[in-house]
Amino acid sequence: MIDKQQTIQNFAQNAQDTGSTRVQIALLTARINNLSVHLGTNKKDKAGQRGLQLLNGQRRRLLKYLERTNYDEYIALTDQLKIRRGQRIVR
Template identity: 40%
Template sequence: MYLTKETKEEIFAKHGKGKNDTGSAEGQIALFTHRINHLTGHLKQNRKDYNTERALVKLVGKRRALLDYLTKVDILRYRAIVKELGLRK
């Protein structure tokens, strides 16, 4: 499986306040980004997998909503996570 417990803890430790801080917006955005990158790679190989495509679109929407929330609450945290994850060109 591509997303193990250790991988999640590493993502939350790097982007959240700690490895057990699974509720922070930054940690959730980082986890969604990791999953989106994995699904994108899967869809490049399996173009007709429409269920995965739907899941990808839903994940992108969830990440977009969290980024919008972070923009409203604290613009500096938003800019930091976008720069750290490389979400904007």
């Protein structure tokens, strides 16, 4: 089980920060990791697999936004959460 308040405190930029992109990505990552463990033991949980795909898509969109707007923070966050980075978007 994830400790939501602890995750928010670890990734918040100040005491009032509960919904920044950085915090949202950290919370999604915790939920994804928790659901992945569950699906490892419950292989036939199709609803759980769909939920995992939806969470991954949401996290991917947030990471893409963070990469576009603040690349240095994107690099630091992916390193801290141990998330693989995609190819850099050059526009």
